[in-house]
Amino acid sequence: EVQLVESGGGLVQPGGSLRLSCEVSGFLVSVNYMSWVRQAPGKGLEWVSIIQSGGSTYYADSVKGRFTISRDESRNTLYLQMNSLRAEDTAVYYCARERRDNYDNINGVDPWGQGTLVTVSS
Amino acid sequence: DIQMTQSPSSLSASVGDRVTITCRASQGISNSLAWYQQKPGKAPKLLLYAASRLRSGVPSRFSGSGSGTDYTLTISSLQPEDFATYYCQQSYRNFWTFGQGTKVEFK
16 A cells, blocks of 8 residues: 655754654655655645655755755655754645656656644744 | 746635636646645645646546646536645646645635
8 A cells, every 4th residue: 555654743943953754655765756845834835845766856945955855765764854944834744756657757746645744933 | 946826716616617727837837737636634636647637536527738838627517525725736847836726615
C-alpha cells in the first residue's frame, strides 16, 4: 500500500528550528521526485521545495537559505530541515510525490501525506 | 517565477449545475497543469494532470482543457460530494505554483 506519513511538527519559537520527516511506503523515495507543500491556516497551497531523483534540490524564494530538503534511502524517508523559523512559516506541511511516466512527463502530484502542523509563536 | 491566477475565488452552485473554473499562467506552461480537490482538514486529491488527463478513479464529470497560458476545469453536473476547494498547479520547469483556490459552495 502506498502511504506517506509526516511527523515532526509542533510549536517552536521564532528563530528556532524543526525537522520534519515523511516516511514512505509502497515506493522508493530515491527514484522519485519528492516535494514539500505547505498550507497556512485558512489559506491556499504553497510549494516549498523539491528533491529530484538525481538529487538536485529547488526551493521557493520564501524559504531559500533557511530550509533544506533531503532524503534517507535506507529509511525511505524524506526530510525538511527548517531553520530560522518565522511566524509566517506557520502551516500544515504536506509531503507528496510528483508522478512521472516512462517518458519523464509530469503526471500530477500524488499521493500526498496527511500533513503535520508547524506553529511558530512565542 | 510563474504566477497562476485562478478565478473565481468562490462560487455558489446547486447540485446538477455545470461549474467552470479557470487558471491563467503568467507565461506559457506547455500543458504542465494539474487540478486538485481539497476538503476541509484533508490533503489535496489529484483530479487531472497534463491539463486534460483524468486521474484513474476520478469521475468523468470532471474534465480539463486549455493550452498555452489559459486552462479550465469543468464539472459537468455538480454532485453533493463535489463541494470543496479546487486548486490548479503548474509544474513547468522545476518550480511549482498553485492558484489561489476556488471554493465551491452550496447555493
